[in-house]
Amino acid sequence: MTERIFAEKTEAWLDVAAHICAARGSRLTDLRRQVLGLVLDAARPVGAYELLDGLRTDKKGAAPPTVYRALDFLLEQGLIHKIERLSAFVGCTHALDADNDGACHLHAAQFLICTGCGQVTELDDRQIVAALVAATRAIGFTVRHSTVEAEGLCAACHG
Numbered sequence: 001m002t003e004r005i006f007a008e009k010t011e012a013w014l015d016v017a018a019h020i021c022a023a024r025g026s027r028l029t030d031l032r033r034q035v036l037g038l039v040l041d042a043a044r045p046v047g048a049y050e051l052l053d054g055l056r057t058d059k060k061g062a063a064p065p066t067v068y069r070a071l072d073f074l075l076e077q078g079l080i081h082k083i084e085r086l087s088a089f090v091g092c093t094h095a096l097d098a099d100n101d102g103a104c105h106l107h108a109a110q111f112l113i114c115t116g117c118g119q120v121t122e123l124d125d126r127q128i129v130a131a132l133v134a135a136t137r138a139i140g141f142t143v144r145h146s147t148v149e150a151e152g153l154c155a156a157c158h159g
Contacts, residue, residue, distance in 0.1 A: 006037040013040055013096040017079050020095070026077065034058070035070040036091065039080055045088030045120050081109050083120055085149050094124045108132055108146035116157030 006014065014033055021028040028036070038054045039046055048067050055062040071089060074080040079096065080089050092109070110123040128148065136143050 006041050010037055010040045013091070013093065016096045017077075020079070021077060024077065026073075031055075031059075031066065032070045032073055035067060036074055036079055039074070039089050040091040040093075040096075042090075044118055045083045045086050045090045047086075047088045051089075081111070081122070081147060083111055083113065083149060084147070085113060085151070086118075086120070090120055090122065092122070094122070108143065108148070110148040111150070112154070113149060113151045114154040114157055115151050116153050119154055121154070 005011070014028075014037055017036055018028040018033070034055060035051055038051050042050075048064065048071060051071075052062055052064060052067045055067065059066075071080070071082075074089075075082060079092055081092050082089055090111075094109075108129040110125055110128055112121045112123065114120070129146075132146060133143060
């Protein structure tokens, strides 16, 4: 496979992702790295078939199962999120920040989806997470994963 060069920030995140995976006893293979790079470099959430098209520029024989296996791995590692409403994926830049130790913890992502331009913004609001954990503990439930998706208009589309 030809070595794809991503944006400088994406390459840095890919290196962090490789270290996170290694610390967890797993491996960010070349294919997984390439899929993650395509997700991180995308300006908007990207679908599996868009990723497949991107992969095929370097790996002509890439097939849908190839992409889906890579996406499953990246989701399990917490390196990407699936935006259910859009059936598309975004990178979890909060997990890839350089000061993250790669430890598994509850990351309850919140996404703001603009119905005007399609832009998705990830929040990492600890107050929302705390409220969710408190509400669920009150009924004896333990949250392991949570994704909140809110639709509306971004500031640019609203104005």
